[in-house]
Amino acid sequence: DAKTTQPNSMESNEEEPVHLPCNHSTISGTDYIHWYRQLPSQGPEYVIHGLTSNVNNRMASLAIAEDRKSSTLILHRATLRDAAVYYCTGTLNFGNEKLTFGTGTRLTIIP
Amino acid sequence: NAGVMQNPRHLVRRRGQEARLRCSPMKGHSHVYWYRQLPEEGLKFMVYLQKENIIDESGMPKERFSAEFPKEGPSILRIQQVVRGDSAAYFCASSPRGSRNEQYFGPGTRLTVT
Numbered sequence: 693d694a695k696t697t698q699p700n701s702m703e704s705n706e707e708e709p710v711h712l713p714c715n716h717s718t719i720s721g722t723d724y725i726h727w728y729r730q731l732p733s734q735g736p737e738y739v740i741h742g743l744t745s746n747v748n749n750r751m752a753s754l755a756i757a758e759d760r761k762s763s764t765l766i767l768h769r770a771t772l773r774d775a776a777v778y779y780c781t782g783t784l785n786f787g788n789e790k791l792t793f794g795t796g797t798r799l800t801i802i803p
Numbered sequence: 804n805a806g807v808m809q810n811p812r813h814l815v816r817r818r819g820q821e822a823r824l825r826c827s828p829m830k831g832h833s834h835v836y837w838y839r840q841l842p843e844e845g846l847k848f849m850v851y852l853q854k855e856n857i858i859d860e861s862g863m864p865k866e867r868f869s870a871e872f873p874k875e876g877p878s879i880l881r882i883q884q885v886v887r888g889d890s891a892a893y894f895c896a897s898s899p900r901g902s903r904n905e906q907y908f909g910p911g912t913r914l915t916v917t
Contacts, residue, residue, distance in 0.1 A: 726905070730846075734911075735896075735908035735909050735910050735911050736846065736894070736896075736908045737908065738907065741905060779846075790836065790848040790851055790859060790861075790862070791836070791846075791896075792848065793846040793847070793848075794845060796845060
């Protein structure tokens with residue numbers, strides 16, 4: 693399984709962009725990169741995933757390094773509702789379906 | 804389309820009792836995963852099931868824990884003879900297919916062992 697490294701915590705001002713980094717240097721060629729977030733007292737929520745190309749959806753953008761050893765989750769305009777723990781997951785290996793969560797980054801949004 | 808449902812949301816058991824946690828996946832999803840989150844820790848994978856089959860149980864403790872996903876009905880995570888260390892939030896997730904698709908998580912069952 694791919695091991696991931698993320699900063700323990702980050703702060704951002706409301707309505708500003710947020711860049712959440714993740715290192716996954718042991719990723720294999722077939723692994724997708726997934727991001728989930730967990731709001732207080734809730735189950736994790738899927739944010740975005742990608743393989744090689746940058747990805748965009750209504751929640752966020754995912755920028756994947758060319759060597760795929762790191763990625764950055766981009767929240768374009770943070771709101772108070774984005775305060776959560778963000779997990780860059782050890783991705784789903786082919787034939788191995790489990791998600792491997794690290795300790796994640798606790799994002800605090802400052803009003 | 805209802806999301807993943809888990810019940811009960813909160814469960815209190817005394818040491819030595821049994822705990823049964825239920826998970827109903829999203830409609831059309833045939834893959835179920837169970838994760839455990841200890842206080843102030845990240846989520847740890849426990850088991851992955853498809854209908855009537857256990858695919859990966861590498862994260863399950865060897866004793867007292869079992870899981871099933873019958874042909875009909877919800878998936879059940881069963882903990883026998885609970886101990887205080889079993890106190891945690893247990894999350895179930897489901898997906899429509901196995902590999903490389905997002906998992907949809909339920910709200911969790913918070914188990915407290917007294």
